[in-house]
Amino acid sequence: MxxxxxxxxxxxxxxxxxxxxxxxxYEVKIADLALRDKVAYRAARKNMQIHSAIILKIDNExxxxxxxxxxxxxxxxxLLQSAMELNKKDKEIYGMMVKEIIKQNTxxxxxxxxxxxxHDLECPKVYEELGFKTYLNLSGFEYMVYGTLEQVRMKRLxxxxxxxxxxxxxxxxxxxxxxxxxxxEEAGKKYNISNPKFSTRDGCWQGLNGLSNIILSHQEVKDxxxxxxxxxxxxxxxxxxxxVACEVILRFFMPIDGKRIYNPFGGGVQFGFVAGSxxxxxxxxxxxxxxxxxxNVLCQDFKNVKxxxxxxxxxxxxxxxxxxxxxxxxxxVEKYIDYNGLIPEGxxxxxxxxxxxxxxxxxxxxKAIKKLKDNRxxxxxxxxxxxxxxxxxxxxxxxELFFKGQGLHIYNKIVYLECEFxxxxxxxxxxxxxxxxxxxxxxxxxxxxxxxxxxxxxxxLGRL
Ligand SMILES: C[S@@+](CC[C@H](N)C(=O)[O-])C[C@H]1O[C@@H](n2cnc3c(N)ncnc32)[C@H](O)[C@@H]1O
Numbered sequence: 001m002x003x004x005x006x007x008x009x010x011x012x013x014x015x016x017x018x019x020x021x022x023x024x025x026y027e028v029k030i031a032d033l034a035l036r037d038k039v040a041y042r043a044a045r046k047n048m049q050i051h052s053a054i055i056l057k058i059d060n061e062x063x064x065x066x067x068x069x070x071x072x073x074x075x076x077x078x079l080l081q082s083a084m085e086l087n088k089k090d091k092e093i094y095g096m097m098v099k100e101i102i103k104q105n106t107x108x109x110x111x112x113x114x115x116x117x118x119h120d121l122e123c124p125k126v127y128e129e130l131g132f133k134t135y136l137n138l139s140g141f142e143y144m145v146y147g148t149l150e151q152v153r154m155k156r157l158x159x160x161x162x163x164x165x166x167x168x169x170x171x172x173x174x175x176x177x178x179x180x181x182x183x184x185e186e187a188g189k190k191y192n193i194s195n196p197k198f199s200t201r202d203g204c205w206q207g208l209n210g211l212s213n214i215i216l217s218h219q220e221v222k223d224x225x226x227x228x229x230x231x232x233x234x235x236x237x238x239x240x241x242x243x244v245a246c247e248v249i250l251r252f253f254m255p256i257d258g259k260r261i262y263n264p265f266g267g268g269v270q271f272g273f274v275a276g277s278x279x280x281x282x283x284x285x286x287x288x289x290x291x292x293x294x295x296n297v298l299c300q301d302f303k304n305v306k307x308x309x310x311x312x313x314x315x316x317x318x319x320x321x322x323x324x325x326x327x328x329x330x331x332x333v334e335k336y337i338d339y340n341g342l343i344p345e346g347x348x349x350x351x352x353x354x355x356x357x358x359x360x361x362x363x364x365x366x367k368a369i370k371k372l373k374d375n376r377x378x379x380x381x382x383x384x385x386x387x388x389x390x391x392x393x394x395x396x397x398x399x400e401l402f403f404k405g406q407g408l409h410i411y412n413k414i415v416y417l418e419c420e421f422x423x424x425x426x427x428x429x430x431x432x433x434x435x436x437x438x439x440x441x442x443x444x445x446x447x448x449x450x451x452x453x454x455x456x457x458x459x460x461l462g463r464l
Contacts, residue, residue: 021049037083074462079113110147180243199294201238204334240268253377258322264312276302285312311346312364327381375449383441403446412445
């Protein structure tokens with residue numbers, strides 16, 4: 001330590017701020033060092049030299065640089081490329097340069113930086129010591145922030161999805177899912193609700209005909225006999241929503257000044273819980289009283305989160321809302337049971353024919369579309385199911401045509417990809433009659449309004 005201080009005192013260390021590299025007189029010096037450094041090579045490019053920089057001078061000589069960009073639209077401070085003269089590399093001095101950059105952040109924006117575990121100076125350890133936190137770890141690179149993790153949550157969600165194929169089995173997706181599930185479990189403990197993630201859905205799966213579910217049996221040996229308990233399906237097969245998908249949908253499709261969400265087929269607690277955690281108002285129509293009751297107990301700490309026992313083909317929410325997200329019943333895949341084992345009147349999966357089921361479902365959508373404000377998204381997670389002969393009903397395609405017919409734009413068709421493990425077991429049988437087990441569901445994102453307004457009404461993501 002004393003050695004380091006001596007080293008620093010003996011040397012004259014100075015920093016110079018450049019608003020833009022272009023026009024500063026340092027263009028060539030920076031380009032030359034950037035190219036020799038190799039990792040920082042981008043700083044030699046003209047389109048990067050439009051940005052600001054801190055110049056490091058040791059004993060009056062140009063000895064390094066750090067470029068940065070302040071993005072007022074996304075309200076963030078991006079650290080770009082940095083390098084030190086190869087024979088003058090020194091972690092202490094490099095750290096001083098980063099601190100000098102931090103001083104430039106007079107706006108108190110989150111400061112973001114991507115570093116490599118392989119680099120000697122631009123590495124996680126150096127930045128951690130200066131107060132940066134890692135929010136994402138991707139193939140040898142760490143995405144770090146000087147600020148809070150909440151400030152970069154949207155970037156993390158964007159990285160988890162990125163394209164229209166959402167692979168929900170990746171490490172970061174599972175980590176975030178686990179975190180949400182823990183919060184739901186905590187609420188269950190607090191309010192004495194057992195199995196809060198799947199409450200009221202015990203035994204709802206209806207066998208192999210529908211999605212690629214499996215019914216697990218429980219075996220035990222008693223008095224020298226093998227006892228197989230088959231009467232109950234594992235309710236972890238129930239189609240409750242994935243809280244990470246809920247969060248992504250909420251963050252991406254809620255406008256900047258949006259407040260209210262409507263879900264015409266409420267189901268499990270997940271979406272209301274996520275919406276409530278973000279402080280949004282959430283109204284769900286759900287035909288089963290048992291599901292409404294349990295969800296309302298679990299979400300009582302959130303001010304405006306409510307499941308209303310109603311038939312959504314008849315129910316009309318009082319006020320207009322800013323986002324609709326729902327996951328309706330997939331015909332005959334699950335059985336929805338209320339108190340005393342009864343199926344409520346109007347419950348969609350209890351309707352005799354697929355056509356009647358579809359028309360009643362679409363009535364619910366029509367009522368919701370009417371109450372959706374203009375320039376807003378209507379998101380539906382939907383999966384097809386098969387009839388008695390094994391043919392698909394065509395529910396996904398009918399959704400696209402229905403919403404288009406109602407004047408909404410088909411804006412995204414997302415594939416929600418699940419774990420293949422249980423499907424592989426099924427495939428061994430079903431492929432013999434040429435049926436590929438369904439491993440995905442669709443998330444259709446419809447838009448009501450003028451597409452050109454989206455850029456302005458929805459928050460920018462900043463640098464990814
Ligand atoms: C597929 S589930 C919802 C799945 C959802 N992903 C979840 O998290 O549970 C559909 C829900 O719609 C409800 N439902 C069925 N018919 C309805 C109706 N006519 N009005 C309102 N809700 C209804 C069912 O009770 C069930 O909870």
